Amino acid sequence: MIVPIEPVPAPPKRYDIIIDTLPPLRFEVPVAIVTNPTVARLHLKRVLERIEASKVEVFEVPDGEEYKTIDTVLSILDRLFAARFDRSSLLIALGGGVIGDMTGFAASIYQRGIGFVQIPTTLLAQVDASVGGKTGVNTRWGKNLIGAFYQPEAVYIDPDFLSTLPKREYAAGIAEVIKMAVMFDREFFDFLEGHDLFERSSVVRMIARSVELKAEVVNQDEKERGLRAVLNYGHTFAHVIENETGYGRYLHGEAVAIGMVMANELAVELGLLGRAEADRIRALLERYGLPVRYRVEDPEAFYEHFFLDKKTAGGKVKFILPGGSIGTHTMRDDVDPDLVRRVLARFGG
Ligand code: NAD
Ligand code: GLY
Numbered sequence: 001m002i003v004p005i006e007p008v009p010a011p012p013k014r015y016d017i018i019i020d021t022l023p024p025l026r027f028e029v030p031v032a033i034v035t036n037p038t039v040a041r042l043h044l045k046r047v048l049e050r051i052e053a054s055k056v057e058v059f060e061v062p063d064g065e066e067y068k069t070i071d072t073v074l075s076i077l078d079r080l081f082a083a084r085f086d087r088s089s090l091l092i093a094l095g096g097g098v099i100g101d102m103t104g105f106a107a108s109i110y111q112r113g114i115g116f117v118q119i120p121t122t123l124l125a126q127v128d129a130s131v132g133g134k135t136g137v138n139t140r141w142g143k144n145l146i147g148a149f150y151q152p153e154a155v156y157i158d159p160d161f162l163s164t165l166p167k168r169e170y171a172a173g174i175a176e177v178i179k180m181a182v183m184f185d186r187e188f189f190d191f192l193e194g195h196d197l198f199e200r201s202s203v204v205r206m207i208a209r210s211v212e213l214k215a216e217v218v219n220q221d222e223k224e225r226g227l228r229a230v231l232n233y234g235h236t237f238a239h240v241i242e243n244e245t246g247y248g249r250y251l252h253g254e255a256v257a258i259g260m261v262m263a264n265e266l267a268v269e270l271g272l273l274g275r276a277e278a279d280r281i282r283a284l285l286e287r288y289g290l291p292v293r294y295r296v297e298d299p300e301a302f303y304e305h306f307f308l309d310k311k312t313a314g315g316k317v318k319f320i321l322p323g324g325s326i327g328t329h330t331m332r333d334d335v336d337p338d339l340v341r342r343v344l345a346r347f348g349g
Contacts, residue, residue, distance in 0.1 A: 025117075028053075033094050038063045072102055092117045097120075097122065102137060105148060120155070126157045171288040171289050182327070242255045243305065250291065318331055
């Protein structure tokens with residue numbers, strides 16, 4: 001006997017992304033703020049002054065990508081149980097992408113799922129990680145390999161948090177902004193080229209447009225069955241670079257910057273991007289001190305490394321590339337491996 005269950009496919013959950021000074025937030029339920037000592041020292045007092053709830057706890061977890069683990073998530077769950085948080089409770093992620101991804105994942109599994117709110121404090125988290133519901137942790141097998149698609153209740157993006165962010169972290173966020181512009185919006189790219197992205201009004205516009213573009217993608221393809229993969233432009237190369245360098249030399253956005261330059265060189269060879277446009281993208285990355293060079297010691301080994309990526313399917317490498325010019329995209333899984341290796345060899349210095 002077969003008993004079919006045919007749920008009605010639901011559209012992705014609706015929620016608001018508020019880009020403004022953090023407003024007073026009032027919750028009728030118990031709330032736990034998950035943060036780390038760095039962010040707590042700089043910003044927790046101001047956030048606590050704005051939060052009212054039936055109960056407010058603060059859970060600090062250690063700072064760093066190396067703590068983005070299932071053990072840290074278990075420690076968050078443990079503290080929730082110890083403080084007798086029930087299914088009505090809410091988690092608040094106060095921090096960068098590491099805190100956001102772990103808090104979202106903890107929320108997705110605590111008593112089969114409680115709500116969570118994102119208050120991102122790095123540029124990378126404000127323009128990318130806090131939006132779209134990818135949550136999770138790293139394992140020894142690779143980055144973000146355990147997790148869930150789990151959307152927040154709301155995202156509060158306050159650009160004032162960025163005043164304390166080290167310049168290098170800020171630039172790493174700009175790399176993800178440039179990624180969005182190159183893939184989806186030529187006018188936005190022109191705007192990024194024409195403005196100082198440290199200046200307050202440019203910052204707000206840069207965040208707002210990035211978030212709009214990301215929301216459009218997530219609305220169409222929440223679970224990354226197609227279009228959402230375009231957000232991985234530069235990442236196929238970046239993941240190999242991060243892995244080869246032991247995750248210590250480059251911030252993720254820096255590796256993505258190099259990865260975009262590599263993808264662009266491939267796109268130029270395939271006639272998908274003009275040389276002048278590839279040079280414009282490289283120049284914009286360099287303006288913010290982002291790395292654009294990388295010595296590929298062994299192109300063959302680098303190519304083989306693509307197959308360790310969870311996004312490599314059916315023995316084929318899917319390259320996300322500009323689709324003819326800045327502001328357009330294409331996905332190609334038919335690129336001649338010899339051509340890829342030749343392009344990589346040019347990065348050998
Ligand atoms: P991060 O969270 O490690 O933050 C970088 C550093 O900045 C940390 O030391 C942090 O404590 C500190 N910091 C945070 N806010 C600060 C502030 N306002 N002032 C001073 N210091 C501050 O790194 P990140 O770049 O924000 O995020 C990277 C993580 O995000 C990775 O784990 C990546 O996998 C994930 N990510 C997730 C998505 C997604 O869609 N969920 C997208 C992109 C990246
Ligand atoms: N940062 C890639 C994504 O959210 O899909």
